[in-house]
């Protein structure tokens with residue numbers, strides 16, 4: 001089982017651990033397929049999905065292009081609503097601000113909901129270091145907190161666990177054996193967390209969208225815990241990445257159409273809460289004090305970068321993870337960072353700034369483009385992954401074997417005669433490794449590939465070789481062919497002769 005304590009240091013090693021874990025592979029495959037099918041059905045049912053994807057993309061492009069303006073507008077409006085707004089440039093700063101609020105309020109416990117940003121900041125550890133208990137209240141987050149692990153999916157943090165493993169974890173917490181029955185397990189967690197909501201001094205959440213025109217923040221959720229977190233404790237802290245902004249409530253309509261469908265295939269999430277400031281005089285509930293901490297932590301490094309600025313358009317729906325053939329096999333922990341899947345492979349090096357340390361995760365992709373097709377705001381993740389790989393090679397950190405292979409490929413493809421000779425050699429050489437029509441070499445550089453797939457063997461005679469034979473047969477009267485096709489063939493032969501004469505190739 002992969003967890004934070006793994007000693008595997010490369011993506012390849014971590015992926016191998018995941019592939020050896022049958023429970024993990026089955027659990028991840030089962031849930032990602034369910035989510036992906038749900039998303040596709042919801043998009044089809046919508047009827048106008050591509051148009052709305054484009055609208056979503058345009059809203060995100062516009063917002064990020066004018067991010068400074070919308071951030072200031074949001075902060076001004078939130079302050080006018082009575083919210084304390086803080087800007088944190090780094091993870092350390094965000095943690096310091098949070099701890100200062102907790103200490104000022106004399107907090108002993110915090111209930112949390114919906115916050116990948118707090119994962120990014122390792123905030124739970126920091127809170128524990130000053131004696132504050134931090135309790136995750138999303139069911140999946142609660143499970144992985146008990147397991148001492150990190151989320152392995154943006155929206156389904158415990159995707160890698162099945163109900164038997166979850167029953168074991170919750171039984172240990174309950175002090176009695178709980179059956180692997182989802183209703184019973186959820187009932188236990190509900191009762192347990194209810195006590196925590198009532199005791200907590202601070203409620204802490206992330207934020208799906210922050211609405212600049214009114215200084216409000218919006219949360220999408222299915223369990224109702226975010227409502228408890230934002231209404232029961234006296235103090236409320238929201239931590240949000242600086243890119244969570246959208247200009248207006250009208251823009252939210254587009255996002256509210258795209259996000260739940262892309263994330264879970266739902267038309268709407270069960271709860272959508274809009275929060276505009278702390279409790280007012282006549283409100284029945286809500287926090288008396290509210291803070292919003294706007295976190296940069298490497299995000300502004302992407303602004304103005306033509307290759308990566310679109311990363312900030314991400315609405316954290318997780319659809320690219322569910323669509324990715326690599327993620328579906330290895331799950332999230334193999335990526336090594338807070339964010340996993342195609343978005344994690346690009347976002348982790350971008351946020352950390354330390355490209356060299358993270359540049360192997362760009363290889364955890366087949367570059368098939370499924371992530372782009374799935375993305376509701378059309379982020380070209382596959383192109384970013386290619387760019388990351390190129391940057392790694394240009395910085396001299398590429399694999400020597402790969403570089404030699406590419407040079408060989410370029411040499412072979414650079415001339416017709418060389419290509420034909422290489423093809424003939426390959427046709428002869430492959431006889432050593434071909435069985436039942438497929439290449440099954442389980443040693444050397446092809447070992448990883450061939451262990452799971454059969455590469456079709458090269459045909460005994462290539463298309464070009466068969467074409468040449470046909471031409472000769474026609475000329476010598478052995479075959480008959482339609483005169484129009486014959487004329488076209490003759491034309492082609494002449495063009496080829498001219499081309500080869502012009503380039504010096506035979």
Ligand code: SF4
Nearest residue numbers: 314315317318320375
């Ligand atoms: S990159 Fe696109 S698909 Fe992936 S999480 Fe972000 S918005 Fe969703």
